[in-house]
Amino acid sequence: MSAVIIARHARTPAERFKDAAWVGFVALLLGIPMVGLTTVDQGGALTVQTRFGMLGAFVGASFVGRFIFRWIMDQVRNRRAAKPAVAKVDRTPQAIKVIGWAVLGASIALPIAFSENRYVIDTATTVLIYVMLGWGLNVVVGLAGLLDLGYVAFYAVGAYTYALLFSHFGWTFWEALPVAGAMAATFGILLGYPILRLRGDYLAIVTLGFGEIIRVILVNWTELSNGPNGIGSIPRPTLFGLPFDRNPTEGTQSFATFFGLEFSGMHRIIFLYYLILVLALLTNVFVSRLRKLPVGRAWEALREDEIACKAMGMNVTNVKLSAFAIGAMLGGFAGVFFAARQGFISPESFTFTESATILAIVVLGGMGSQLGVVLAALVLVLLPELGRNFSEYRMLLFGTAMVLIMVWKPSGLLASREPTIRLNKATAAGGQS
Amino acid sequence: MSTATLLSVENLTMRFGGLTAIDDLSVSVPAGKITAIIGPNGAGKTTFFNCLTGFYKPTTGSVRLVHPKKGEMRLETMTGHRVARDAQVVRTFQNIRLFPKMTVLENLIVAQHNFLQDASRFSIAGIFRLPGYRKAEAEALKTAAHWLHRLGLTDIADVAAGDLPYGTQRRIEIARALCVDPVLLCLDEPAAGLNPRESAELNTLLLSLCREEGIAILLIEHDMSVVMNVSDHICVLNYGRKIAEGTPEEIRNDPQVIKAYLGEDDEETASGGIAA
Numbered sequence: 001m002s003a004v005i006i007a008r009h010a011r012t013p014a015e016r017f018k019d020a021a022w023v024g025f026v027a028l029l030l031g032i033p034m035v036g037l038t039t040v041d042q043g044g045a046l047t048v049q050t051r052f053g054m055l056g057a058f059v060g061a062s063f064v065g066r067f068i069f070r071w072i073m074d075q076v077r078n079r080r081a082a083k084p085a086v087a088k089v090d091r092t093p094q095a096i097k098v099i100g101w102a103v104l105g106a107s108i109a110l111p112i113a114f115s116e117n118r119y120v121i122d123t124a125t126t127v128l129i130y131v132m133l134g135w136g137l138n139v140v141v142g143l144a145g146l147l148d149l150g151y152v153a154f155y156a157v158g159a160y161t162y163a164l165l166f167s168h169f170g171w172t173f174w175e176a177l178p179v180a181g182a183m184a185a186t187f188g189i190l191l192g193y194p195i196l197r198l199r200g201d202y203l204a205i206v207t208l209g210f211g212e213i214i215r216v217i218l219v220n221w222t223e224l225s226n227g228p229n230g231i232g233s234i235p236r237p238t239l240f241g242l243p244f245d246r247n248p249t250e251g252t253q254s255f256a257t258f259f260g261l262e263f264s265g266m267h268r269i270i271f272l273y274y275l276i277l278v279l280a281l282l283t284n285v286f287v288s289r290l291r292k293l294p295v296g297r298a299w300e301a302l303r304e305d306e307i308a309c310k311a312m313g314m315n316v317t318n319v320k321l322s323a324f325a326i327g328a329m330l331g332g333f334a335g336v337f338f339a340a341r342q343g344f345i346s347p348e349s350f351t352f353t354e355s356a357t358i359l360a361i362v363v364l365g366g367m368g369s370q371l372g373v374v375l376a377a378l379v380l381v382l383l384p385e386l387g388r389n390f391s392e393y394r395m396l397l398f399g400t401a402m403v404l405i406m407v408w409k410p411s412g413l414l415a416s417r418e419p420t421i422r423l424n425k426a427t428a429a430g431g432q433s
Numbered sequence: 434m435s436t437a438t439l440l441s442v443e444n445l446t447m448r449f450g451g452l453t454a455i456d457d458l459s460v461s462v463p464a465g466k467i468t469a470i471i472g473p474n475g476a477g478k479t480t481f482f483n484c485l486t487g488f489y490k491p492t493t494g495s496v497r498l499v500h501p502k503k504g505e506m507r508l509e510t511m512t513g514h515r516v517a518r519d520a521q522v523v524r525t526f527q528n529i530r531l532f533p534k535m536t537v538l539e540n541l542i543v544a545q546h547n548f549l550q551d552a553s554r555f556s557i558a559g560i561f562r563l564p565g566y567r568k569a570e571a572e573a574l575k576t577a578a579h580w581l582h583r584l585g586l587t588d589i590a591d592v593a594a595g596d597l598p599y600g601t602q603r604r605i606e607i608a609r610a611l612c613v614d615p616v617l618l619c620l621d622e623p624a625a626g627l628n629p630r631e632s633a634e635l636n637t638l639l640l641s642l643c644r645e646e647g648i649a650i651l652l653i654e655h656d657m658s659v660v661m662n663v664s665d666h667i668c669v670l671n672y673g674r675k676i677a678e679g680t681p682e683e684i685r686n687d688p689q690v691i692k693a694y695l696g697e698d699d700e701e702t703a704s705g706g707i708a709a
Binding site: 286289290293294295297298300301304305307308309310311312313314315316417419420421422423 | 513533535550
């Protein structure tokens with residue numbers, strides 16, 4: 001495949017012209033309805049007006065843009081072909097390590113740098129929730145290779161478990177966290193059982209259905225979940241029992257009074273940020289460790305070849321269920337945090353779009369790659385945020401970016417896989433230093 | 434012929450709807466020897482393997498294994514992974530089934546999953562890297578290193594299995610099966626796609642596994658240079674029935690076998706001719 005491309009002769013100007021002309025033609029076809037025609041309000045009635053000048057500019061820009069783009073691509077390709085392809089040392093593992101530490105450093109320093117900017121920290125918290133969800137789903141999709149389109153169900157189970165435990169029994173965040181994780185894991189196994197024999201498309205459809213079932217139950221079982229009205233006034237997490245209130249109840253202390261600080265609403269925002277950072281990091285350590293254990297290797301082996309797993313004497317049922325349970329548990333933890341941060345949850349927060357976003361993060365990041373998930377979550381959460389200035393073109397921009405990433409990096413941003421064990425540890429260690 | 438029987442298959446029948454893939458087959462596999470199953474394409478050889486290793490449930494018949502340590506076992510009642518885990522009857526596949534993105538070493542470590550999984554105590558000992566787990570991991574690594582060395586794979590241990598040439602992948606698959614610690618190793622066409630030199634190496638390997646390690650081998654193979662040189666005992670199938678059984682010399686001269694492979698008259702030449 002690649003040999004064919006290298007062997008191909010450089011394009012002649014005529015060929016480039018023809019190529020660009022084609023693009024211009026397509027732009028014209030698309031442009032007539034999108035650019036060439038517009039509706040104008042004339043005395044209360046909508047009339048259609050033509051904008052041929054603008055259409056011409058659009059087509060011209062497409063033509064010239066394509067011509068230049070093609071030329072640059074050819075230059076890049078020629079230069080690459082000219083370079084000798086020898087002694088190319090794969091430095092990806094080291095690079096990943098450096099980037100990983102840099103990202104960690106930046107995420108710790110962020111609230112210090114932006115201690116007064118609520119918007120930045122709130123957005124960063126959202127990114128971290130998605131990172132954590134991505135790491136959880138990565139176990140199921142990236143490692144075990146089981147396509148799960150209903151992951152948001154576990155997120156919802158976690159969130160609702162906390163909300164209900166609080167509203168009925170007054171449980172706090174820290175008490176509810178492990179219970180909600182266990183609850184979500186149970187639901188993971190419940191989902192896992194009926195779909196043990198399914199694979200690929202069929203698995204995806206059933207998981208999609210499961211996600212919807214949970215949401216529909218939450219909407220309709222009003223006695224349990226308060227239906228579409230949701231559950232409100234969920235308490236925020238405390239720091240070892242110290243709440244972040246302005247006016248602590250009589251006889252108790254709040255974070256501000258305990259440390260003798262002046263009350264600031266930012267304390268809680270920053271605390272929530274660090275809390276999700278710690279939860280996400282624990283998730284990362286947990287999943288990275290599991291990956292190097294027999295379970296983790298079994299997950300990857302399952303992704304590679306289920307029949308071979310059986311022939312090796314592996315209990316495939318257990319392997320699948322453990323992947324679903326662990327993935328669901330991590331989603332449940334993220335759900336508890338989500339409920340505590342928002343203070344209010346309703347079924348609307350757990351639609352299919354969420355599942356799709358989390359899956360997109362895993363796929364875009366490179367299946368199975370931990371750092372890839374971080375980068376993809378940054379891209380997928382920040383792009384729509386940064387694009388706010390472009391108002392209605394925001395989602396167009398977002399879609400274009402996703403398509404471009406998939407064109408240039410078909411297997412995700414970070415697709416390289418680090419072996420879980422090496423025969424010669426000495427050389428591996430030597431290579432890293 | 435005085436050696437003990439390791440596996441005895443009695444009156445095995447496997448039907449798929451109206452098709453009888455294996456018809457009342459009885460075979461016995463002696464311990465510590467190489468037994469070959471040959472026959473034209475579609476004779477039911479791979480189906481026979483699938484019945485032995487728990488991938489299919491035979492319609493009728495019994496498969497008894499006399500395990501050297503655990504005593505008698507009935508393989509036809511066991512599900513897929515138990516045959517490999519408990520009875521230690523391990524197979525390879527006609528079309529190679531490795532874990533392509535994992536390294537060669539990882540493939541061999543995955544094969545020791547049950548041993549390591551027990552040592553990791555529901556992953557808790559593993560997560561905290563307790564000494565018991567570390568010891569088990571070192572042991573698994575040693576086993577893997579041993580077979581890597583034996584099959585000449587040490588240099589490529591840390592390369593993704595899927596990136597390696599076909600002949601090497603065949604060897605990896607055998608090495609991986611050996612890591613499960615088999616009492617009976619079932620190889621489904623291990624010489625398919627190998628060049629003559631690789632086939633000769635395979636012969637040496639199979640003989641040494643059998644003579645030195647005492648592993649009984651059950652072999653499906655079309656390559657007669659392998660079958661005739663290594664087998665102690667050959668069983669010929671055609672249309673799901675056993676048509677002949679004996680030493681390589683006997684099989685070579687058996688009229689039934691010649692008929693199955695070359696056809697009797699001009700009528701049946703097509704199916705037999707391709708396989709031979």
